[in-house]
Amino acid sequence: MTISHTESYYAASAVGMADYSQISGSENCDVCVVGGGFTGISTALNLAENGFDVVLLEANRIGWGASGRNGGQMGSGLNWSQAELEKEFGDESAHALWNLCELAKQEVIGRIDKHRIPCDFKHGVMAAAFTRKAEMKFREVESHLRKKYNHHSVRIVEREEIGELLGTDKYWAGMLDTSSGHLHPLNYAIGIAGAATQANVRIYEASPVNSYKREAGGYTVTTANGGVVSARIVVFACNAYIGNVSRKISRTIMPFVSCIVATEPLTENVARSINREDIAVFDSKFCLDYYRLSSDRRLLFGGVEKYIPVDSGNIARSVRPRILHLYPDLKNVKIDFAWGGKIAVTRNRLPSVGRIEGDIYYAQGFSGHGVALTNIVGKILAEKISGTAEQFDQFASIPHKSFPGGHYLRWPAHILTMLSLSMIDRINSRLGGIR
Ligand SMILES: Cc1cc2nc3c(=O)[nH]c(=O)nc-3n(C[C@H](O)[C@H](O)[C@H](O)COP(=O)(O)OP(=O)(O)OC[C@H]3O[C@@H](n4cnc5c(N)ncnc54)[C@H](O)[C@@H]3O)c2cc1C
Structure with a gap:
C-alpha cells in the first residue's frame, strides 16, 4: 500500500489499522459503497448486518478524509437550533430531527461498546x-x-x-x-471498518472510482486502476473529496x-x-x-x-x-x-441526503457536524435500501439549493x-x- 494518511496526531496514534488491498478485476455485489469515511463505513456495516452483499471502494485509506482528521466532537442536534427548525419545518419535523440526532449519539456509543473500539470516548x-x-x-x-x-x-x-x-x-x-x-476519530473509523469486515463487507483501499454507468439490473462502477464492480445499488459517500465523479451530487456542497x-x-x-x-x-x-x-x-x-x-x-x-x-x-x-x-458545507448547513438516477444514493454536507450524524445517516440509508425506512424521508425532504456559480x-x-x-x-x- 503506497498511500498514507495525512501526517496528524491521529495517524501517529492509530490503533489496529488494517491494510486493505486494492481492487483488481471484477466483482459482483448487491450494493457498492463509494467512500471509506464514517458515512460509507457505517452504511456498509449496517447493510451487511441486514444481509446485503457489500463492496466498499475507498480512493485512499479507511478514514483518510474528514473522518480520520476531525476535532472528534460528537455534538447534539444539528447546526440550527430547535426553535429555528420548528419555525422552518414545523414542530413535528423538528421533533423528528431532534430524535434522529439523539439516536445518532446512541449509535456511536453503541458501536464503541459493541465492537470494543479503543477510541478514548x-x-x-x-x-x-x-x-x-x-x-x-x-x-x-x-x-x-x-x-x-x-x-x-x-x-x-x-x-x-x-x-x-x-x-x-x-x-x-x-x-x-x-x-x-469526544473521541479519537481515526480509531473509531478503523474500529467500525473492522466490524464491517467481520460482517463480510469487502473493503478495498487505493481504489478511486472514476465513473459509473447504468446497466440492465443495476450499475457498473469503474475504478482508476481498472477494477469493475457490478451492483444493483450504489451509495456515494465521498463528501468534500468527491471531485468530478458526479456533479449532480456535488453541486449542493x-x-x-x-x-x-x-x-x-x-x-x-x-x-x-x-x-x-x-x-x-x-x-x-x-x-x-x-x-x-x-x-x-x-x-x-x-x-x-x-x-x-x-x-x-x-x-x-x-x-x-x-x-x-x-x-x-x-x-x-x-x-x-x-x-x-x-x-x-451545504448552503443551509443541514445534511444533504438523497437518491438520483434510480438506485444511486448519496449522503454528504454534514457541515462540521458529521461525527454523530454520519453514523445515523449510514444506518437509515441502509434501512431505506432494505425497504424499511420512513426516517430517510426526514433528511431527504430537507430542500437543498446548489451553490451559485456552478462547479x-x-x-x-x-x-x-x-x-x-x-x-x-x-x-x-x-x-x-x-x-
Ligand atoms: C478538520 C476537521 C474538523 C472537524 N471537526 C468535527 C467535529 O469536531 N465534530 C463533527 O461532528 N464533525 C467534524 N468535522 C466534520 C466531520 O469530520 C465530517 O462531517 C465527517 O467525517 C464526514 O464523513 P464522510 O464519511 O461523509 O466523509 P469523509 O470522511 O471525508 O470520507 C469521504 C471518503 O471518500 C473517499 N472518496 C472520495 N472520492 C472517492 C472516489 N471517487 N472513489 C473512492 N473513494 C472516494 C475519500 O478518500 C474519503 O476517504 C470536521 C471535519 C474536518 C475536516
Whole structure:
C-alpha cells in the first residue's frame, strides 16, 4: 500500500489499522459503497448486518478524509437550533430531527461498546459564549431544550464556573451537554471498518472510482486502476473529496479546509488547569475554535479555515495565536502536529441526503457536524435500501439549493462571505466580546 494518511496526531496514534488491498478485476455485489469515511463505513456495516452483499471502494485509506482528521466532537442536534427548525419545518419535523440526532449519539456509543473500539470516548461538550449576545442565545436554547425536548443533560455554566473549568476569562458563559462527547476519530473509523469486515463487507483501499454507468439490473462502477464492480445499488459517500465523479451530487456542497494542531503532551497540572473535566469545547464565533485534550494530554486545537492547500508550518502559525489568545501561558509549548481536512458545507448547513438516477444514493454536507450524524445517516440509508425506512424521508425532504456559480464559479462568492464573517469575529474579539 503506497498511500498514507495525512501526517496528524491521529495517524501517529492509530490503533489496529488494517491494510486493505486494492481492487483488481471484477466483482459482483448487491450494493457498492463509494467512500471509506464514517458515512460509507457505517452504511456498509449496517447493510451487511441486514444481509446485503457489500463492496466498499475507498480512493485512499479507511478514514483518510474528514473522518480520520476531525476535532472528534460528537455534538447534539444539528447546526440550527430547535426553535429555528420548528419555525422552518414545523414542530413535528423538528421533533423528528431532534430524535434522529439523539439516536445518532446512541449509535456511536453503541458501536464503541459493541465492537470494543479503543477510541478514548469521553462525555461532555461545552459551547462557550464569546459574546454577550451568544450567552443570551445559549440561555434561550438551553431552556427550550429542557422544556420542549426534555433534554436535561444540558445546563448553563455561569461565567465564574466556565473560567474555572477552562482556565480562561474570555467567555461570558457556557452551555454544557453531558450526553455529547469526544473521541479519537481515526480509531473509531478503523474500529467500525473492522466490524464491517467481520460482517463480510469487502473493503478495498487505493481504489478511486472514476465513473459509473447504468446497466440492465443495476450499475457498473469503474475504478482508476481498472477494477469493475457490478451492483444493483450504489451509495456515494465521498463528501468534500468527491471531485468530478458526479456533479449532480456535488453541486449542493462547498468544500473548505479546517485546520487543527496537536501540541506536545502537557503536564498533568497544566492540562487540568485548562480543562479540568476533560471535555470538548467549541466557541460561538462564526469561524469557530474547537478544542479538547487527547488521551496523552495534548491540546488538540482547531478552527482556522483555508481555501487553498497549505503546509503544516503555515497551519501551525495560523492556529498558535488563537491558542495564545485563550492561554497565554502556553507560549513555550511546542506544536508537534498540524494538519487540515476538507469539510463539506451545504448552503443551509443541514445534511444533504438523497437518491438520483434510480438506485444511486448519496449522503454528504454534514457541515462540521458529521461525527454523530454520519453514523445515523449510514444506518437509515441502509434501512431505506432494505425497504424499511420512513426516517430517510426526514433528511431527504430537507430542500437543498446548489451553490451559485456552478462547479467553478461557486468559490469566489463563498470565500467573500466567509471572509466577511471571520472579519466580524475579529472585530468582536478586539472589542472584548461586548456585542
Ligand atoms: C478538520 C476537521 C474538523 C472537524 N471537526 C468535527 C467535529 O469536531 N465534530 C463533527 O461532528 N464533525 C467534524 N468535522 C466534520 C466531520 O469530520 C465530517 O462531517 C465527517 O467525517 C464526514 O464523513 P464522510 O464519511 O461523509 O466523509 P469523509 O470522511 O471525508 O470520507 C469521504 C471518503 O471518500 C473517499 N472518496 C472520495 N472520492 C472517492 C472516489 N471517487 N472513489 C473512492 N473513494 C472516494 C475519500 O478518500 C474519503 O476517504 C470536521 C471535519 C474536518 C475536516
